[in-house]
Amino acid sequence: MSVVIFLALGAILLIVAEFFVPGGVLGFIGSIMGIIAAVMCFHLFGVRTGLYFVFGLFLFVTLMVAILVTVGHKLPFKKSLYLSSTTQNANVSLDYLASLVGKDGTALTMLRPSGRISIDGKRYDAQSEGIYVDKGTTVKVLRIENNHLIIRPKSSEQEE
Structure with missing residues (x-):
């Protein structure tokens, strides 16, 4: 028993x-x-x-x-026991990233085509438009795609 x-x-x-x-x-x-x-x-x-x-x-x-x-x-x-996160934090993050469009920054790493950049002292994941960008190059944020900043070197933007 x-x-x-x-x-x-x-x-x-x-x-x-x-x-x-x-x-x-x-x-x-x-x-x-x-x-x-x-x-x-x-x-x-x-x-x-x-x-x-x-x-x-x-x-x-x-x-x-x-x-x-x-x-x-x-x-x-x-x-x-339970997952209690909400999606509000993700929306705030996307809104914050969207506020960076048009700002200038500096490439912290070589972007081939992705890497890290600095804008106003903060680091972000970024991706160039398919071209290599050297470390230290001044870049401009064009748009946001998949939580990555899409950038272009400032010098190539002035040439166009």
């Missing part, structure tokens, strides 16, 4: 632990332990007790999962 109880408790703990350590391994092992406990219960105590055990185990696991899903966001360690 005690083996069945330990297997059932282990199964419940591992299935609930799956919420804290995602990946499926703990939940899978817990499910296997629950099945083994149910088979042992059927074998040791008969069909009626085995069915009660399976129903009780299913009900308890379902109840624990429901509680974690509904009340889990209020737990003090919720940051490890």
Whole structure:
């Protein structure tokens, strides 16, 4: 009897632990332990007790999962359970990058065709329009594509 109880408790703990350590391994092992406990219960105590055990185990696991899903966001360690980021930060970043269009900067690395530039003392990922730009060259931001500043050397802009 005690083996069945330990297997059932282990199964419940591992299935609930799956919420804290995602990946499926703990939940899978817990499910296997629950099945083994149910088979042992059927074998040791008969069909009626085995069915009660399976129903009780299913009900308890379902109840624990429901509680974690509904009340889990209020737990003090919720940051490890739920992703709570929003896309507002991404929009602010794009708006900020858009404000750099038309500004001048300096190439911190050689752009072949991508590299790093500095505008007003801050570093940014940048990409030239397919040409190599030497380190230290003054560049102008033309547009934004895929969170990269598209730049052109200031000297080639004056030639056109």
